[in-house]
Amino acid sequence: MAQPSTKTNTTAGTQAAAKIGTRLKALRGLYGLSQRELANRAGITNGAISLIEQDRVSPSISSLKKVLDGFPMSLAEFFTFDLHHHNNEVFYPADQLKEIGGGGVSLRMVGHGRSRLKLQILHERYQPRGDTGKTMLSHPGEEGGVVVKGQIELTVAGQIRVLSEGDAYYFDSRLPHRFRNVTDGPCMIISVSTPPTF
Amino acid sequence: MAQPSTKTNTTAGTQAAAKIGTRLKALRGLYGLSQRELANRAGITNGAISLIEQDRVSPSISSLKKVLDGFPMSLAEFFTFDLHHHNNEVFYPADQLKEIGGGGVSLRMVGHGRSRLKLQILHERYQPRGDTGKTMLSHPGEEGGVVVKGQIELTVAGQIRVLSEGDAYYFDSRLPHRFRNVTDGPCMIISVSTPPTF
DNA sequence: GAAAATCGTCTAATATATTAAACGCATGGC
DNA sequence: GCCATGCGTTTAATATATTAGACGATTTTC
Numbered sequence A, B: 001m002a003q004p005s006t007k008t009n010t011t012a013g014t015q016a017a018a019k020i021g022t023r024l025k026a027l028r029g030l031y032g033l034s035q036r037e038l039a040n041r042a043g044i045t046n047g048a049i050s051l052i053e054q055d056r057v058s059p060s061i062s063s064l065k066k067v068l069d070g071f072p073m074s075l076a077e078f079f080t081f082d083l084h085h086h087n088n089e090v091f092y093p094a095d096q097l098k099e100i101g102g103g104g105v106s107l108r109m110v111g112h113g114r115s116r117l118k119l120q121i122l123h124e125r126y127q128p129r130g131d132t133g134k135t136m137l138s139h140p141g142e143e144g145g146v147v148v149k150g151q152i153e154l155t156v157a158g159q160i161r162v163l164s165e166g167d168a169y170y171f172d173s174r175l176p177h178r179f180r181n182v183t184d185g186p187c188m189i190i191s192v193s194t195p196p197t198f
Numbered sequence C: 001g002a003a004a005a006t007c008g009t010c011t012a013a014t015a016t017a018t019t020a021a022a023c024g025c026a027t028g029g030c
Numbered sequence D: 001g002c003c004a005t006g007c008g009t010t011t012a013a014t015a016t017a018t019t020a021g022a023c024g025a026t027t028t029t030c
Helices: A020-031 A035-042 A046-053 A061-069 A075-080 B020-031 B035-042 B046-053 B061-069 B075-080
Strands: A098-102 A105-109 A120-126 A142-149 A152-156 A159-163 A168-172 A177-180 A187-193 B098-102 B105-109 B120-126 B142-149 B152-156 B159-163 B168-172 B177-180 B187-193
Touching: A020 A035, A020 A046, A035 A046, A035 A061, A046 A061, A061 A075, A061 B061, A075 B075, A120 A177, A152 A168, A159 A168, B020 B035, B020 B046, B035 B046, B035 B061, B046 B061, B061 B075, B120 B177, B152 B168, B159 B168
Parallel strands: none
Antiparallel strands: A098 A105, A120 A187, A142 A168, A142 A187, A152 A159, A152 A177, B098 B105, B120 B187, B142 B168, B142 B187, B152 B159, B152 B177
């Protein structure tokens, strides 16, 4: 009784809530998952994810929730998550670290200029071939660190970099990450994460 | 190939993303709309809204977006909106206003103790039968005011109150609201709203 | 190179959401 | 009383989302 009900749509309910597919695709890329991997985690089929990413269907809330649980990520986060603003400054070369302290104590500030959070410092050692695993745990908060000795291969949201002594990193802990020592010698890094993690 | 696919569900995809129906119903109540009114605004049927509110179906993103557009409210807001924390202190009787100032200037602080925002003060006059209309505009931010002269009938999220001289109000501007002078004399109120509104 | 694995896509069959129209119930005139 | 209006719900028909399995293309492995 209301509207003339525009039924001449070829692309499903896409015109209403667009960008969903694009967002999902971009997110899946950040997490480095294939459609099938994500589908298995979510408990739905890969075909469904394919169709959703192409914006050829408008997923139900329950389906979208299942998918996001595979990351994991809440619905609120999904609609809030800023895909572009997350690319700023993941890697910090040694000479770009802000050096502070003095008088017997020397500190190098990583991620200076970013939104501050209370961080927790850890001292990590990696034996040759040491690896945090491919599972790529993700937890809320932020995470950063400095390589003290040796070299470490760091993967964050698909980006792979080998960091040497003095190099550093900083990223959103929700992005999947993996540390791996690909050298024959030991590696030592100082890592920092947000309090609620540990 | 993944899970045994639990198909023995009676309530659709409810078990996954629950609370959607409850949230929608509560929101619709706050906005004082019937299922049919909201359906007309959203461009879908009242039956669909009924089923969604009962959690008997899991709406598609496009449908949910249409529904929320009827308020209006974004998807991100929908999943973030705190229904309970919004009930605190809508009406402030005259004797509960915090009085500050002195030395020739007298101010009465409204909404003291709530999360502060930069506010913009307005001076409004309502002729007899003056009315902001039933359309009930909603805009982001917060809004408050004091009745200076006469009486004003204020409707906020379905709650109706007649405020007299000295009484005041404070509410989230996203909630639909309406001012109406139901007396034979003029009414004057000092209203305040967040900067981005005007 | 060829076989095997994995990628994203597509299609028919099925499950689910949405529609359109009725229902029962309450309320407000007259 | 009775009729008209509005409410939320339900039901069969229809539109849409999701599944299961295949496809061609690309990469991996031997």
